[in-house]
Amino acid sequence: MTAPVESRLYSPGLPAPRGELSSGVAAALLRDESVAALARRAASADPYGEDLQLALYVLYELHYQGFRGVPDEREWDPGLLALRQALEQRFLNALRADVPPGASAEQALAALLVEPVGHDEASVSHHLQRDGELWQLREYAALRSLYHLKEADPHAWVIPRLHGRAKAAMVAIEFDEFGAGRAEEIHARLFADLMADLGLETAYGHYADAAPAEALATVNLMSLFGLHRALRGALVGHFASVEVTSSPGSRRLAAALRRAGAGPAAQRFYDEHVEADAVHEQVVRRDVVGGLLEAEPALDADVAFGVEATGFLEDRLGARLLDAWRQGRSALREPLDPPSPRPSAAQPSTPVAS
Numbered sequence: 001m002t003a004p005v006e007s008r009l010y011s012p013g014l015p016a017p018r019g020e021l022s023s024g025v026a027a028a029l030l031r032d033e034s035v036a037a038l039a040r041r042a043a044s045a046d047p048y049g050e051d052l053q054l055a056l057y058v059l060y061e062l063h064y065q066g067f068r069g070v071p072d073e074r075e076w077d078p079g080l081l082a083l084r085q086a087l088e089q090r091f092l093n094a095l096r097a098d099v100p101p102g103a104s105a106e107q108a109l110a111a112l113l114v115e116p117v118g119h120d121e122a123s124v125s126h127h128l129q130r131d132g133e134l135w136q137l138r139e140y141a142a143l144r145s146l147y148h149l150k151e152a153d154p155h156a157w158v159i160p161r162l163h164g165r166a167k168a169a170m171v172a173i174e175f176d177e178f179g180a181g182r183a184e185e186i187h188a189r190l191f192a193d194l195m196a197d198l199g200l201e202t203a204y205g206h207y208a209d210a211a212p213a214e215a216l217a218t219v220n221l222m223s224l225f226g227l228h229r230a231l232r233g234a235l236v237g238h239f240a241s242v243e244v245t246s247s248p249g250s251r252r253l254a255a256a257l258r259r260a261g262a263g264p265a266a267q268r269f270y271d272e273h274v275e276a277d278a279v280h281e282q283v284v285r286r287d288v289v290g291g292l293l294e295a296e297p298a299l300d301a302d303v304a305f306g307v308e309a310t311g312f313l314e315d316r317l318g319a320r321l322l323d324a325w326r327q328g329r330s331a332l333r334e335p336l337d338p339p340s341p342r343p344s345a346a347q348p349s350t351p352v353a354s
Contacts (some may be wrong), residue, residue, distance in 0.1 A: 008149070008188075011066045012205035014058065019051025021087070025058050028080060029070045035083045042086035047094035048316070052087055053216040057146075057208065059084040060223040064150055065204055088224055091217075095309045105237065105289060105303035112244045112307070124318045125249040127325070128256040136325050137260055138198050138339070139332055141191075142207040143215045143317075147222070148191035149204050152177035157226030158235045165291030166236075173243070173280050173288070190269045197263035199339025210332040214317040221313055225306060233292065233299030237306020240289050243280045250274045 014030070017023035020041065027033040045052045061067065062075040074080060103111075120126040128137060147154075152174055162170055179185035192202040201207070208216075225235035254270035293300055324331035 008065060008204050010203065011068050011070075012203065012208065014067045014070070015054060015205075015208040017051075018054050019049075021045060021051045021055040022058065025055045025080075025083070028077075029058070029067065029074060035079050039083045039086040042083070042090050045087075045090060047090045048213060048217055050213045052090065053213040053220060054208075056084065056087045056091065056220050056224075057216045059087070060220060060227070061205065063223070063227065064153065091220070091224065095221075095312070096305070099305060099308045099312050101301070101305075103304045103308065105293060105300050105307070108237070108304040108307035109240055109244060109285060109289070112241060112311075122315070122318060122322070124321055125252040125256070127322055129252040129259075132256045132260065132325075134198075134260040134262070135336075136321075137256060137262065138200060138336055139330060140321070141195055141198055141266075142200055142332065142336060143211055143321075145191065145195060145200070145207055146205065146211055146215065146219045149188050149202075151187045151191065153188075154222035154226040155235065155239045158232050158239070161229050161232040162236075162288075162292060163295055166288050166295065167291075169283050169287030169291060170239075173283060176280070187269075187272070190265075190272060193265035194269040197266035200336070207332075210334050210336070212320060212331070212333055214313070214320045218310075218313045218317055221309060231302065231306075233296070233302025234306035234309070236289060236292050236299075237303040237308075238310045239306075240284045240303070241307045241310040243284045246273050247275075247281060 014026050015022075017026050021038055024033070024035050024038045028035045042052065058067070059080060062070070062080070066072060066075070124140065128140065155170075156174055159167060159170055159174070175181075177187050179187070179189070183189065195202045222235070222238055225231045225238055250270040250273035254267050254274060257267045257270065289303060293303065321331045330336075
């Protein structure tokens, strides 16, 4: 099988709007319309709803790959930044209200280390390992592609905000995530290979229209934490949560892919994370979290919040997926195309602006 076309060579088109906020953002980006009135309406929007989460996702993507037809300069447009701040505040306030305070970073992380005995009915990876069908694995991969095709990029925002032991350990883990100097081993590339094996489109951002708000929120959370220095502790908590839970979850997903008859590239992505993240888990707890809190002990509650908020949003997404799948229906906003016979997806014709 030939390797898929690099998923980040092209910028995606804007997703279809889902309401007043996302429509206003699209109009501002494509036709330079004002968003001044939208910032006031953000205060009453559903913080976890389709409209706000899509609007926030689009604004965050200006800091990553951007969109076809949108000038790169719009990344720092003052009006768009003011709207983003209003949307972020609505989202963050809801998370702080819904995530119970009080746990320390150590307590929050220790809870993640407790694996359930037997089958966890609320766990997506347990379901996929035992009962998952190939179409469910394809849906799961399509949704996760919104993060995994830029894997580790949101967490890299924290590097200039760390010091000493925490920074050195964070960079060491990120070095592995970015292929340890080998382009073909970059984890985002491995996920594109997985998608090609499953007959999915590998173009960056292709499945944004299919992703429900619950999936967008999990991606938006790491951008929210990453783009604000004041939330550096929360981003470290998010990163730690991902690394601590990755190895056992990846083991289950690798087994699910084997049972469903997926190809070797699909299996390899999760096999790689079983091994790598078992090591990363120790480093992140001891040196990234430990080093940060040794230098800045006042951030303990923020690290715990990052862990707990990650779990809260992942649980919401898991409930959405499992509810739909157990009823035999798609969890996506629009169904996937049948598996492509080609190993890679056709890419848009318009290249990224230089």
